Amino acid sequence: MFRQNFKRRRAQEKRHFADSSLETHSATLTYPYRLNFYDTPPTLEITAEEFEQWAIDRMRVLGEIESRLARNFPPKELEASLRPILDKYLPLGSNASMARASSSDPTPVDIKNGPLHFDENNEQHKRLKDHYSHFILRLAFCRSQELRKRFVHAETVLFRIRYNSDDPEERAAFAQSCNLAWDPVTDSERSELSKKLDWLAETDKDSSFFKVDFERVPDLVADRRVVLHNGKAYVPRSQLQSFVQTEFSSRLDRALLQTVRALPRLEEDDRLVPLLNHLAVGFEAFSTYDPAQVGGVPGSADEIRASNVDALVDAHYPLCMQTMHRGLVSTKHLRYNARLQYGNFLKWIGLSVDEALIFWRSHFNVPEDKFSKEYRYNIRHQYGLEGSRINYRPHSCAEIINGPLPARGEFHGCPYRTFSTDTLVASLQRMGINDTQHLAEIQGNVARRQYHVACTQVYELTHPEDTKKYDETITHPNQYFERSYKQK
Ligand code: SF4
Numbered sequence: 232m233f234r235q236n237f238k239r240r241r242a243q244e245k246r247h248f249a250d251s252s253l254e255t256h257s258a259t260l261t262y263p264y265r266l267n268f269y270d271t272p273p274t275l276e277i278t279a280e281e282f283e284q285w286a287i288d289r290m291r292v293l294g295e296i297e298s299r300l301a302r303n304f305p306p307k308e309l310e311a312s313l314r315p316i317l318d319k320y321l322p323l324g325s326n327a328s329m330a331r332a333s334s335s336d337p338t339p340v341d342i343k344n345g346p347l348h349f350d351e352n353n354e355q356h357k358r359l360k361d362h363y364s365h366f367i368l369r370l371a372f373c374r375s376q377e378l379r380k381r382f383v384h385a386e387t388v389l390f391r392i393r394y395n396s397d398d399p400e401e402r403a404a405f406a407q408s409c410n411l412a413w414d415p416v417t418d419s420e421r422s423e424l425s426k427k428l429d430w431l432a433e434t435d436k437d438s439s440f441f442k443v444d445f446e447r448v449p450d451l452v453a454d455r456r457v458v459l460h461n462g463k464a465y466v467p468r469s470q471l472q473s474f475v476q477t478e479f480s481s482r483l484d485r486a487l488l489q490t491v492r493a494l495p496r497l498e499e500d501d502r503l504v505p506l507l508n509h510l511a512v513g514f515e516a517f518s519t520y521d522p523a524q525v526g527g528v529p530g531s532a533d534e535i536r537a538s539n540v541d542a543l544v545d546a547h548y549p550l551c552m553q554t555m556h557r558g559l560v561s562t563k564h565l566r567y568n569a570r571l572q573y574g575n576f577l578k579w580i581g582l583s584v585d586e587a588l589i590f591w592r593s594h595f596n597v598p599e600d601k602f603s604k605e606y607r608y609n610i611r612h613q614y615g616l617e618g619s620r621i622n623y624r625p626h627s628c629a630e631i632i633n634g635p636l637p638a639r640g641e642f643h644g645c646p647y648r649t650f651s652t653d654t655l656v657a658s659l660q661r662m663g664i665n666d667t668q669h670l671a672e673i674q675g676n677v678a679r680r681q682y683h684v685a686c687t688q689v690y691e692l693t694h695p696e697d698t699k700k701y702d703e704t705i706t707h708p709n710q711y712f713e714r715s716y717k718q719k
Contacts, residue, residue: 262358289364298704371510520710537590558642563596647682
């Protein structure tokens with residue numbers, strides 16, 4: 232829906248999306264650092280396609296961060312597992328790598344001659360994409376306290392990952408440039424507080440300090456990693472990272488509250504509102520899995536037949552598809568929503584239309600003429616062979632989770648959302664998950680409404696042999712099947 236609306240407007244592609252009240256006019260734009268505090272909104276013209284695509288790319292990164300945090304990844308594993316995702320969707324190189332690519336200084340992005348022609352190999356352009364995508368998502372995520380909290384959390388983790396992987400000299404230069412308003416500790420203060428500072432310096436292996444108002448470093452105060460004196464926190468240099476990150480999140484927090492105030496003016500822009508509403512659904516709505524690119528499980532066309540579908544259910548189906556299949560077997564029928572979800576799923580795992588007709592015929596308890604009249608056409612329609620001949624795609628988790636809820640006697644939807652606690656636990660136990668801690672963690676994610684994260688946990692627990700299981704969060708039932716099937 233959103234895409235259709237948006238495409239209709241592609242004739243007006245070259246638009247200026249910046250809020251004019253926030254503009255700072257300049258003829259060129261240079262990003263001297265890889266890191267960014269995003270203090271200044273961008274003002275360059277970009278196309279509607281870039282606006283949409285850059286926002287979605289950043290959503291994918293933030294979604295993967297949120298999912299990994301919910302699955303309690305340790306910091307090192309979190310950073311390592313996110314590296315390929317960052318390289319794919321939001322790559323950023325250091326100044327040193329830019330200098331290696333070009334002997335001259337970083338070339339500023341020239342905006343004098345009209346809209347940018349984005350070059351994905353140009354380091355300045357990558358930074359510009361990072362800058363824009365951050366500000367676009369601010370517009371989407373400033374709307375409620377819950378969205379703001381999620382956005383600040385995920386963005387701060389992204390900043391931390393980049394900070395930790397930055398070149399130390401560039402990182403120090405960036406921190407200096409941020410106007411962080413810290414004060415040096417004078418020699419007299421150093422000797423006055425020597426007892427306390429020396430103890431901290433010894434435990435922290437760092438003898439140099441700076442001082443800030445204590446409320447600016449609440450985490451360090453809580454962890455007793457600073458010395459407090461006269462309302463000031465004396466912070467060891469080694470804790471600069473924590474200080475910079477705290478500063479990043481508090482500035483972003485404040486900026487989001489300012490952005491809310493600018494929103495009413497945006498509501499008049501009918502190009503932006505549908506996109507921003509779509510983005511605000513949440514990170515999980517942006518699947519990194521594209522079934523069209525996969526086109527079914529490779530090599531499965533000859534293997535996936537009506538006669539062996541039953542054998543795939545326990546081994547490779549996510550819980551939603553298991554539920555529909557079992558509902559089909561037990562009631563000999565499925566209602567419309569489940570036929571749609573399950574039928575598209577089967578098509579994209581590689582079941583041909585002829586095999587689909589055999590499959591549905593053998594499972595439906597209806598006379599032949601009723602099946603031909605009421606169901607044959609719909610199955611062929613699903614394969615793009617009747618009517619408007621659209622090659623329908625399978626539903627993603629976001630579409631299933633946000634779609635219609637099942638009524639009594641219906642089996643569609645996401646079980647992590649629709650099942651009662653007892654039914655969910657029984658289903659998980661049937662899948663072999665019996666450990667009480669694992670069950671509690673999965674239920675915790677369900678309670679936080681992170682259904683796709685719960686499903687990813689289930690995949691990980693039931694597929695210990697999959698070494699690539701941490702690559703991407705499950706956001707699509709066909710992705711779950713494909714990954715599982717490749718392990719066999
Ligand atoms: Fe199916 Fe997605 Fe729900 Fe998993 S999270 S059960 S794949 S809809």
